[in-house]
Amino acid sequence: MATTKRLCWYVSLVSIIISMVVWNSKPYITESLSRNPVDITSNMSHVKNENNQSVLPILSKQEKKKEKYLVYLCDEKKACGGWGDRQRGIVSLFILSLVWKRTLKILISSPCDIKPYYKPTKEYNWIFTEEELKGLKGKRNTTLEFMHRCKPLYDTYNLNSSDIAEVLYIKTNCVSFLPIAQKYAKFLPAYLKNKGRASVFRESWNRIMIPTDKVLSEVMKIESSGVINSDAKKSGKELVCVHLRTYLTENLTYDCGGFPPVAVTKLWNFIDGHFHNKSRIFVATDHLGIRKSAISKYGTRYIGSYASNVHPDSMRSNLTLACRSQESAYVDQLMLSKCDVLIYYRKSGFSIHASYLKTEWRNIYSIMRNSKSTFSLVKEN
Numbered sequence: 001m002a003t004t005k006r007l008c009w010y011v012s013l014v015s016i017i018i019s020m021v022v023w024n025s026k027p028y029i030t031e032s033l034s035r036n037p038v039d040i041t042s043n044m045s046h047v048k049n050e051n052n053q054s055v056l057p058i059l060s061k062q063e064k065k066k067e068k069y070l071v072y073l074c075d076e077k078k079a080c081g082g083w084g085d086r087q088r089g090i091v092s093l094f095i096l097s098l099v100w101k102r103t104l105k106i107l108i109s110s111p112c113d114i115k116p117y118y119k120p121t122k123e124y125n126w127i128f129t130e131e132e133l134k135g136l137k138g139k140r141n142t143t144l145e146f147m148h149r150c151k152p153l154y155d156t157y158n159l160n161s162s163d164i165a166e167v168l169y170i171k172t173n174c175v176s177f178l179p180i181a182q183k184y185a186k187f188l189p190a191y192l193k194n195k196g197r198a199s200v201f202r203e204s205w206n207r208i209m210i211p212t213d214k215v216l217s218e219v220m221k222i223e224s225s226g227v228i229n230s231d232a233k234k235s236g237k238e239l240v241c242v243h244l245r246t247y248l249t250e251n252l253t254y255d256c257g258g259f260p261p262v263a264v265t266k267l268w269n270f271i272d273g274h275f276h277n278k279s280r281i282f283v284a285t286d287h288l289g290i291r292k293s294a295i296s297k298y299g300t301r302y303i304g305s306y307a308s309n310v311h312p313d314s315m316r317s318n319l320t321l322a323c324r325s326q327e328s329a330y331v332d333q334l335m336l337s338k339c340d341v342l343i344y345y346r347k348s349g350f351s352i353h354a355s356y357l358k359t360e361w362r363n364i365y366s367i368m369r370n371s372k373s374t375f376s377l378v379k380e381n
C-alpha cells in the first residue's frame with residue numbers, strides 16, 4: 001500500500017511539473033509541420049553492429065585514457081519509473097553528456113534488458129562493452145540518484161568538475177531537459193538551440209535510440225492490420241490513435257488523477273463526430289474496461305492495443321512477463337507516434353512523448369481530466 005501511495009504521489013508531482021513546463025514553455029515552442037526526418041523506419045546504415053568492433057572509432061591509448069563517461073543507469077536497485085520517466089532521464093543525460101563532454105552510455109537491465117528493443121546509432125553508441133569498462137574508475141555502487149530531483153543534477157552540484165570519476169553513473173527521471181538545453185545552449189549543437197520541449201526531445205531521442213527490427217515489425221504488423229478504407233484514407237485521418245492512462249490498475253481504487261473511465265463514451269462520441277466512420281481505431285490504455293468498451297464499440301475497426309499494461313518497476317519478479325510487457329510498451333508508443341490522428345493524455349509522460357515523436361506535427365489533440373467524470377480536449381495545432 002505504502003509503495004503504491006508513493007507511486008501515486010510521484011505520478012502526480014511529476015505530472016504537475018510536466019504540465020507546468022509544457023504550459024510555461026508554450027510561447028517559446030517553435031514547431032514546424034515538417035519534422036526531423038529521422039523517422040522510426042529510417043534505415044539501418046548508421047546503426048552500429050554491437051559485436052562488430054571494426055566500426056568503433058579507433059582511439060589511441062592516450063585518447064582512450066581521457067575519455068569520460070556518463071551512464072544512464074536503470075538496474076534492479078530501486079525504482080527508475082515507467083517508460084516516460086526513463087525517456088526523460090535518457091534525454092536529460094544525453095544533453096548533459098554534450099555539455100560535460102562525456103560519452104553517453106545507457107544501461108537498462110530492469111526489469112528487462114533494453115538492447116533487444118532499442119539499439120544505438122553510429123553517432124552515439126551507448127552500449128557499454130566489457131572492453132571499455134575494463135580498468136575504468138567509477139563503480140556502480142556510487143551511482144548518483146536524482147529521482148524527482150532534477151535541479152541539483154544540472155544546477156546545484158558541479159558534476160562538470162574534473163575530479164569526478166571517469167564513469168559517472170546516474171539514475172534519474174529528470175523532467176527538465178528543456179531548462180538544461182536553455183541554460184547550456186552555448187555548449188550545444190544548433191539542433192538543440194532555441195527549440196521547444198517537443199523538438200528538444202525528438203531531436204535528442206532520434207539521434208540516440210533506434211527501435212530494433214523486432215519492435216518495428218510488431219508496429220508494422222499492427223499498422224497494416226484491419227481494413228483500410230479508401231475514403232477514410234482520402235480524409236487524411238484514417239488511423240485514429242488514443243492513449244488513455246487512468247492509473248486505475250486492478251484493485252487500486254484511490255485516485256492518481258488519470259483519465260476517468262466513466263467519461264470514455266464522451267470520447268467515442270468525439271471520435272464519431274470528427275473522423276471518418278470507417279477509420280481504424282487504436283487505443284492503448286491501462287484500463288481493461290476502457291479496452292473492452294472500445295472493442296465492443298468499434299468491432300473490426302479496432303486494431304489494438306491488446307497489450308497488458310504493467311508498470312515496469314513492479315514486474316521485476318517475472319522476467320517473461322516483464323520483457324513481454326516492456327516490448328508492448330515500446331510498440332504501443334511507436335504505434336501512437338505513427339497515426340494520422342493522435343489523442344493523448346496530458347498527464348502521462350508516455351503519452352506526451354508519443355506526441356513529441358509523432359512523425360507529422362498535425363492532428364494532435366490532448367485531453368486532461370476536469371473532474372472524476374469529465375475531461376476537456378484541446379486541439380494542439
Ligand SMILES: *[C@@H]1O[C@H](CO)[C@@H](O)[C@H](O)[C@H]1NC(C)=O
Nearest residue numbers: 038041042043044045046047
Ligand atoms: C539510408 O540512409 C542514408 C543516409 O542516412 C541514405 O543516404 C540512404 O539512401 C538510405 N538508404 C535507404 C535504402 O533508405
Ligand SMILES: *[C@@H]1O[C@H](CO)[C@@H](O)[C@H](O)[C@H]1NC(C)=O
Nearest residue numbers: 048049051052053054055056
Ligand atoms: C563489420 O562491419 C563491416 C562494415 O560494415 C563489414 O564489412 C564486416 O563484414 C563486419 N564484420 C563482421 C565480423 O561482422
Ligand SMILES: *[C@@H]1O[C@H](CO)[C@@H](O)[C@H](O)[C@H]1NC(C)=O
Nearest residue numbers: 136137138139140141142143
Ligand atoms: C564499491 O564496490 C567496490 C568493489 O567493487 C568496493 O571496493 C567499494 O568499497 C564499494 N564502495 C562503496 C561506497 O560501497
Ligand SMILES: *[C@@H]1O[C@H](CO)[C@@H](O)[C@H](O)[C@H]1NC(C)=O
Nearest residue numbers: 099100159160161162184187
Ligand atoms: C566544464 O569544465 C571545463 C574544464 O574546466 C570548462 O572548460 C567548461 O566550460 C565547463 N563546462 C560547464 C558547462 O561548466
Ligand SMILES: *[C@@H]1O[C@H](CO)[C@@H](O)[C@H](O)[C@H]1NC(C)=O
Nearest residue numbers: 248249250251252253310314
Ligand atoms: C484483486 O482482488 C481480487 C479479489 O480480492 C483478487 O482475486 C485479485 O488477485 C487481485 N488482483 C491483484 C492484481 O492483486
Ligand SMILES: *[C@@H]1O[C@H](CO)[C@@H](O)[C@H](O)[C@H]1NC(C)=O
Nearest residue numbers: 231232272275276277278279
Ligand atoms: C458513414 O458515413 C456515411 C457518409 O457520411 C454514411 O452514408 C453512412 O451511413 C455512415 N455509416 C455508418 C455505419 O454510420
Ligand SMILES: *[C@@H]1O[C@H](CO)[C@@H](O)[C@H](O)[C@H]1NC(C)=O
Nearest residue numbers: 308317318319320321322324
Ligand atoms: C510469468 O508471467 C507469465 C506470463 O504472464 C506467466 O505465464 C507465468 O506463469 C509467470 N511466471 C511466474 C513464475 O509467475
